[in-house]
């Protein structure tokens with residue numbers, strides 16, 4: 001059974017509060033989302049296997065650990081997921097990046113696909129799907145479905161704010177995918193927005209409202 005991990009680290013919670021605040025402008029919002037993604041990468045990669053290699057320090061020969069040949073692909077759900085990519089790349093610079101374009105139809109709240117471009121060798125990689133908001137769960141469940149259709153087996157979902165409804169939907173459809181989030185909020189409002197949430201993540205990242 002997949003797990004849901006909430007990051008209760010004070011730095012994560014502090015920065016999350018800042019992006020929730022309606023007075024936080026585009027520049028700070030972008031920087032904070034980037035930093036949050038970087039901080040969360042620390043936990044998302046905790047189960048990466050390590051191996052010992054021989055090195056020589058200025059003092060003595062030593063056996064020391066390195067990550068054991070892990071290949072990673074980051075897959076942001078456009079647009080808002082883009083804001084989390086660079087923070088992860090700063091810690092995993094060799095990761096490849098695939099893009100899945102989905103927008104949520106404002107009437108039906110169902111995801112509509114408009115773009116998909118993935119690395120050729122993505123089946124050999126551990127995939128981290130990123131999207132700041134997990135609301136009804138429709139977008140994340142669809143993105144995971146696309147990736148499974150392309151033969152990808154190992155996936156994690158990293159978001160910043162999740163609604164209980166979204167977690168349920170993703171795990172009902174994909175019980176093997178772990179979810180990492182900085183918060184689980186209270187509920188969705190009648191427009192499918194997370195309450196209290198942070199509003200429209202894409203608009204706040206790109207200044208489109």
Ligand SMILES: O=P(O)(O)OC[C@H]1O[C@H](OP(=O)(O)OP(=O)(O)O)[C@H](O)[C@@H]1O
Nearest residue numbers: 078079080103104135136137138139202
């Ligand atoms: O869980 P769901 O109910 O599917 O909602 C979450 C989706 O909604 C937002 O994207 P949006 O449709 O606003 O597109 P955007 O990123 O281009 O703004 C968000 O970034 C998620 O992708």
Ligand SMILES: O=c1cc[nH]c(=O)[nH]1
Nearest residue numbers: 135193194199200201
């Ligand atoms: O609260 C929400 C829900 C969906 N998408 C967002 O950007 N925010």
Ligand SMILES: [Mg+2]
Nearest residue numbers: 200201202203
């Ligand atoms: Mg949006």
